Amino acid sequence: MNLAPLEQTFLSYDLSPLTAIANTIATRGAAIFPPYVPRVGVKYEAGGVAIYGTAQNFPPNSPFADRHRRYEQEDPLRLVRRLFYCTDAPDWRLCRSCREVDIAPYAAGVLPALAGLALYLWAGEPIADLESIDRRVVATNYYKFSLRDGRRDLNPNTLPAEYERYRALNDRLCELELEYLRPAIVIAQRGWHVGMIQRVVSRWSGKVLEINDPAWILRGGGGCLKETGSWGEHVRRVSDEAARALVSRWVSQIEQAPSNGDRRYAKKKAAVEIYLLRYFKAWRENGGSAVISPRIPLSQSA
16 A cells, blocks of 8 residues: 555644644654554455554663654655654664564564454454454554653653643544544554544444553453453453464464563463454444444453
8 A cells, every 4th residue: 555645744734733732742852753544454455453552661861762853854855654663673674574663562572463363353354363363454653743751751641731742632633543544443542532433444344453562461361361260251251262373373473472572472372362352342333333343351350
């Protein structure tokens, strides 16, 4: 898919609404970095699957940030396309794998696996390889500008009223990219922005699948992700052996995280498997709905 028109729109986008909060924006050098376009797989077509994280963690005083500032001057369009690059590499080479994309739960393999379940359920395509799934989907974050207060990243979902123009700007950028890509299914991490995504994709009868941040797995899942927990109880009732086999294959690939990647999910094999199968069960049960799929309760008694 040719992203050049969207790239040029983002590169020249008016960021003046952010001036009042510029001191809390981490993604900046001499000026605020331009918003970035989604990473679009080489085999993605309109009507496919898009994945939305929330925002990048961006430590401003680091070699990682310095590499971004270098391209602010040398090649600003590269900042607009930065999800296509391995930004940990000094030369910012193009990503060779989904494991190098600068969205942590995507690079870990968890988000591509969720996209694989959506492709299996709604397109009837059982794709066993995470890299092949990556070539079929869109991956990005909803918020294009990272926020930081001193040493602490700010959660854009819990901001005070003075950030209303920040939210509105991100809303508009998301609307532009969704209109351009027109996915049939959007997998989005929880947050108030999910309603905005639903309003846009409903224009072409799209579906939004709301998920817990995969980092919840790393925090223990509130006990739900144990085999004896509420989610574990649910997934024991999943009888689709093809889905179980796919999830098992993907979890094995997640276990084989690259040595320079995030290996924390690799150490949570059972919890990752329960997380994936619980969403498979919920999505299949609500497969006919064109609205946001019901939230899965997080309580142990759910």
